[in-house]
Amino acid sequence: xxxEFKIIDLxxxxxxxxxxxxxYRIVSKSGTGVIFNGVLAFIILWVLISQVFEMKLMxxxxxxxxxxxxxxxxxxxxxEIRKFLITLGSNRTFKFIARLFRxxxxxxxxxxxxxxxxxxxxxxxxRAHTGALIVIEQEMKLGHIIETGETLNADISxxxxxxxxxxxxxxxxxxxxxxxxxxxAAGCILPVSQNQDIPKFxxxxxxxxxxxxxxxxxxxxxxxxxxxxxxxxxxxxxxxDITPERxxxxxxxxxxxxxx
Numbered sequence: 001x002x003x004e005f006k007i008i009d010l011x012x013x014x015x016x017x018x019x020x021x022x023x024y025r026i027v028s029k030s031g032t033g034v035i036f037n038g039v040l041a042f043i044i045l046w047v048l049i050s051q052v053f054e055m056k057l058m059x060x061x062x063x064x065x066x067x068x069x070x071x072x073x074x075x076x077x078x079x080e081i082r083k084f085l086i087t088l089g090s091n092r093t094f095k096f097i098a099r100l101f102r103x104x105x106x107x108x109x110x111x112x113x114x115x116x117x118x119x120x121x122x123x124x125x126x127r128a129h130t131g132a133l134i135v136i137e138q139e140m141k142l143g144h145i146i147e148t149g150e151t152l153n154a155d156i157s158x159x160x161x162x163x164x165x166x167x168x169x170x171x172x173x174x175x176x177x178x179x180x181x182x183x184x185a186a187g188c189i190l191p192v193s194q195n196q197d198i199p200k201f202x203x204x205x206x207x208x209x210x211x212x213x214x215x216x217x218x219x220x221x222x223x224x225x226x227x228x229x230x231x232x233x234x235x236x237x238x239x240x241d242i243t244p245e246r247x248x249x250x251x252x253x254x255x256x257x258x259x260x
Contacts, residue, residue: 020040042065045062046062046063046065049062050062050063114156114181115248115251115252116248117156117157117158117161118134118156118158118161118178118221118251119244119247119248119251120158120244121158121161121162122134122221122223122230122244122247123230123244124158124162125161125162125165125223126223126224126228126229126230127228128228129225129226129228130162130165130166130167130172130223130225131165131172131205131223131224131225132161132165132176132205132221132222132223133174133175133176133190133205133208133209133220133221133222133223134161134175134176134178134220134221134222135175135176135177135178135188135190135209135212135218135219135220136178136218136219136220136221136251136254137177137178137179137180137184137218138216138217138218138219138254139217140216140217140218142177142179142212142216142218145175145177145185145188145189145190145212146177146184146185146188148174148188148189149171149174149175149177149185149186149187149188149189150171150185150186150187151184151185152183152184152185152186153182153183153184154182154183155181155182155183156178156181156182156183160183161176161183164176164183164186165223170187171186171187173187174186174187174188174189175187175188175189175190175208175212175220176188190208190209190211190212191208191211191212191215192204192207192208192211193207193208193210193211193214193236195210195214198210201227202231202238202240203224203225203226205222205224205225206222206224206231206233206238206240209222209231209233209238210233210236210238213233213234213235213236213237214235214236217235219232219233219234219250219251219254220232220233220234221233221247227241229241229242230242230243230244230247232246232247232250234250234254
């Protein structure tokens with residue numbers, strides 16, 4: 001006799017499917033999709049042997065592997081678990097709930113004048129084929145990244161940005177971190193994305209931009225030294241060869257999204 005199928009069972013299946021899909025999207029971007037497929041195959045095998053066919057000996061062995069495997073998975077997928085929690089926390093519903101318990105703070109929002117200075121600097125550097133990597137902090141703090149560079153805490157202006165990334169500047173190879181309307185640090189080291197699907201023409205700056213956007217909710221502007229083009233990176237997605245007008249649109253949209 002088949003067990004009775006209820007609405008709650010359907011909801012349970014849909015929730016599990018949603019979680020598994022989101023996890024698969026995250027691990028596929030980080031290049032660990034093959035490991036995830038192996039884990040999924042093991043779980044299916046464990047359910048069939050232990051729950052469906054009720055094989056006691058083999059089931060007991062798999063049960064032991066399952067208990068130990070939880071800790072192994074946490075070690076293997078610690079970055080992916082972190083990204084999943086960031087994705088969950090950035091959901092509009094959860095952000096709305098969080099804002100109910102805190103006062104509104106707009107000090108971290110990019111002002112129109114700052115956006116204009118940033119866009120103008122990127123336009124000038126692209127024209128001069130000067131490479132740049134600019135990280136704009138969002139809700140998730142980047143203290144661990146800031147510690148890898150030189151603290152500046154300077155007001156944002158077109159000339160300061162261009163001077164930092166000038167080819168003879170000691171800080172031009174690293175990333176600039178912007179928090180609110182201040183340049184907090186420069187010469188910072190970013191995690192590099194290991195995604196094998198990144199186009200070959202994109203260099204180390206673009207890989208670093210993808211890496212930090214995959215691990216945090218930061219948004220990144222990249223100016224290519226070789227091609228003299230501007231790119232915008234957010235949530236592990238990259239938009240290459242954009243115009244200054246499109247860059248300004250992305251930054252304004254980012255500011256409005258942060259105010260929700």
